[in-house]
Amino acid sequence: MGIFNDDNHQLVLSEDGSYTAYSKEYDEHYHSTKDGALKESFKKHIIPAFELLKEKKELHILDICFGLGFNTLVTLLYHQQNNLESKLFIYSPELDKELVHSLKNFTYPEEFEPFKEIIVKLSETGKYEDENFCIEVFLGDAREYVKKFENRFDIVYQDAFSPSTNPFLWTQEYFADIAKAMKKDGVLTTYSMALKTRLALYRNGFNIYINSGEDFRDATLASLSELRGYEKVDMEHKIKCNPDVEPLRD
Numbered sequence: 001m002g003i004f005n006d007d008n009h010q011l012v013l014s015e016d017g018s019y020t021a022y023s024k025e026y027d028e029h030y031h032s033t034k035d036g037a038l039k040e041s042f043k044k045h046i047i048p049a050f051e052l053l054k055e056k057k058e059l060h061i062l063d064i065c066f067g068l069g070f071n072t073l074v075t076l077l078y079h080q081q082n083n084l085e086s087k088l089f090i091y092s093p094e095l096d097k098e099l100v101h102s103l104k105n106f107t108y109p110e111e112f113e114p115f116k117e118i119i120v121k122l123s124e125t126g127k128y129e130d131e132n133f134c135i136e137v138f139l140g141d142a143r144e145y146v147k148k149f150e151n152r153f154d155i156v157y158q159d160a161f162s163p164s165t166n167p168f169l170w171t172q173e174y175f176a177d178i179a180k181a182m183k184k185d186g187v188l189t190t191y192s193m194a195l196k197t198r199l200a201l202y203r204n205g206f207n208i209y210i211n212s213g214e215d216f217r218d219a220t221l222a223s224l225s226e227l228r229g230y231e232k233v234d235m236e237h238k239i240k241c242n243p244d245v246e247p248l249r250d
Contacts, residue, residue, distance in 0.1 A: 009099065011107060014038075018109045021068060026161045030067045032191070035216045038109050041074040044219040045189040048211050049155045050078060052187050052227060058087045061155040062146070062181065064169065066094035066137050069103055069119065071157045073112050076133060080114065090135045091149075093142035100126065100137060142169060149181040156182060158190035163197060163248060171248040172200040179204040179224060188222040195238060198222075200247035208233040 010022040012029060016036025022029050031037035035044075053059060063071050072090050079088060094100055104123040112119070118135070121128045126137040138145050142160070156178060160169035168174065170192070178188065188206070190197065198208050198220065206222040209230035221230055239245075 019107045026165045028161050028165055037070055039216060041070040043213055043216040044191050044211060045071050045157045046074050046078045048221055049187050049189050053154055056086060056154060059154045060089045060152050062153045063090055063092035063157045064142055065160050066092035068106060071159055072135060073115055076115055077111055088133050093138045093140060093145040097139045143174060146177045146181050151183055153182045154186045156188040158188055163194060167248050170197055171250050172203055173250045175200045175204045185225045190220050193218055193220055195242055195245050196247050202235045203247060208235055
């Protein structure tokens, strides 16, 4: 794949050897340069979600936001590496139309080479479908897009730019729409450990868990149901210890 740089983005090498990009508009990288773009997608999103839901024959996934496509592509890679037979339906909103159209020129890790045709198709048309995968990239407002769905998603990758730079995708009202769009046994993954984020989820009925490991920084899991195998956060204790903290609001 080609070199990727324009007036709004800059190619950046992350510590695991994979490239991410820096957004000049949001003044943030698309991935943690310390954890690494590829590793962050695997460890903070795909692995925990699929370990919890691997028995399902069909998975509906909401990828907020598409960005460089890593979460969607690592999902396909994980599916391939583990010889899964499940059918995947991936829906992903993205506001930056020019970014999506430029992704066929992005320098992706060699692990994504089998998905080159998919990358080009999504970059050019926003849609791809075969016997295993059905992917839709929606160019527009994620808040409005999420409201189209009810009781649909098994997995939500909450991977928007940070609450400080993109607060409208982290508010209590936003997570109310996410809760409505998810199945009761669904799993939400996010890199954010902020108490404001966890409070916004908790006030919408989510149970909050810590996703931790030896080679990546801690992250958060959330579900409307109880999850096994992860340390649950005592949110009532957190609230008592931090009485002045409130979730972001619209």
